[in-house]
Amino acid sequence: MAVLGSGSVGTDLMVKIRQSDGPLSVAAMVDGVDELLAMPNFADIRLVFDTTAPRARTGGWAALTQSGARTIDLTAATTGRHCVPVINLDDFRDTSSLHIGTGAGQAAVPIAAAIGRSGVVTYAETVCAVASRSAAPDDRAGVDEFIESTSAALQEVGGALRGKAVLLLSPADPPASMRSTVYCLLEGDPDREVIENDIVDMVEEVSRYVPGYRLKQRVQFETFGTESPLYVPEAGPFTGTRVTVMLEVTGAADHLPAYAGHLDMVTAAAKATAEHIALHANGTGS
Template sequence: MTTISSRLAVAVLGSGNIGTDLMIKVLRNARHLSMEAMVGIDPESDGLARARRMGVATSAEGLDGLIGLPCFKDIRIVFDATSAGAHGRHDIALQAHGVQVIDLTPAAIGPYVIPVVNLEQHLDAPNLNMVTCGGQATIPIVRAVSRVARVHYAEIVASIASKSAGPGTRANIDEFTETTSRAIVEVGGAKHGKAIIVLNPAEPPLMMRDTVYCLAELDADQEAIAASVRQMAADVAAYVPGYRLKQQVQFERIDGERRINVPGLGPAQGLKVTVFLEVEGAAHYLPAYAGNLDIMTSAALATAERIAARRLGSAG
């Protein structure tokens, strides 16, 4: 296996906001990764210009340009920060070269990966999907509830600043809701799931806010759920420092005549669990209010770091 200075060589495909922020995170914070190439399709993009200034190899010819770079032979992981539509072709080509792919689009070709929930199960997967920004923020909370009590239904609402939603985010909104809803079930552990995204046009822009609603079994232990949520929030904050609970976990008993109509379930009773979150970005490249983008790049970096540490035989 080829390594550079005892680090695993990586490249970023996509020179937009997410790809540029990720490149900067790798350069500043990575312990086991070597940032070798940044590739896009706009030769005038700020991401490619920054990469050149930072000494990173670049190409404005997309995936074909990446494969044509001299350093490509060393690259072991490629972060795809383009679009769900383009990712399928990228994945096929990169797999043919034996390159592991970390997918920051909602394409969901590979398994859904939330670092604090299920990364260890998928370290050898050829393609790892980072779900969505809303998924990275909220699915850990759904999992925190479901590991304590059965969750009949979970619904998440991700509210992000309109200014932080670039062309790629807007083009992928349908994929966002579908991918996040499936991951709420497959990774979060809820029986049914639903995801909603809100683009907030407020000025000045607001930080990413997420609300998680879970309908758990009626006799669930509230103290155990609250403790599990607090621990999970701390675990996420270990790699996304701006991730935090906005207030204490809220509980409401829905029983007797007060049943609620739940999508996929019909009239239901249970313990309603409500969690309010805020995600502040690290402002490496993007504004602090763009926590929705920061949590994606932070999760992708944490995933690649763990993969690299394992491959290189490091403890962390």
């Protein structure tokens, strides 16, 4: 496998892979696709992680997609199918490309999906606060892509009818860990104990590949009736139940700092996805 992009995200991913005893090995880390295509052993590379900004991709990208190598996109690009390991990993066993998306999406989508087991989530919103020190210039320039990609993931994978994402950059010093608050709206008054148990189980599943992913406090519920509905912008008054889930993600600090939990969500999800694909390709996966 190869890693496109030698920045902090690509380096963290490479360190994660080298520290593990899984089926992956890093053959190359290069700054661009043209450099990768020029490598004499490129034909032996079957999996490429792309951590470069979409705007930096050159014309050589078409040649990469036609080469037969699978690609895993770790950026907030607004195209491609989203893969969230605990939700739809098996859908990507044989696909040529997939999209990991944002750390905010990787954190919030499993929660929306868990809540959706009890009914249709008519609206899902995530408010993600990250340390400003962990937001590189490309991240700041790509806020629009972040919002679009995360909102799309909440709908496409999380199952929400509508999705919204908000990103907050915290100037706190020392930097604080990533925190996400996920709001989901369901019609009626579903079984709260069942929803909370499903969320706790989902958090445990995610924490198997992102150990620093956890609930910050117990799940909160609020019911809105016809006499006092909740007003939702662009949707109007809502009656039903709002579920609020507060998450904290502390990174593993393999290369990225521990407070960059949103980036650790991305690299950990990419590694888990690639390992599953590799095991399936080798005939040893379930």
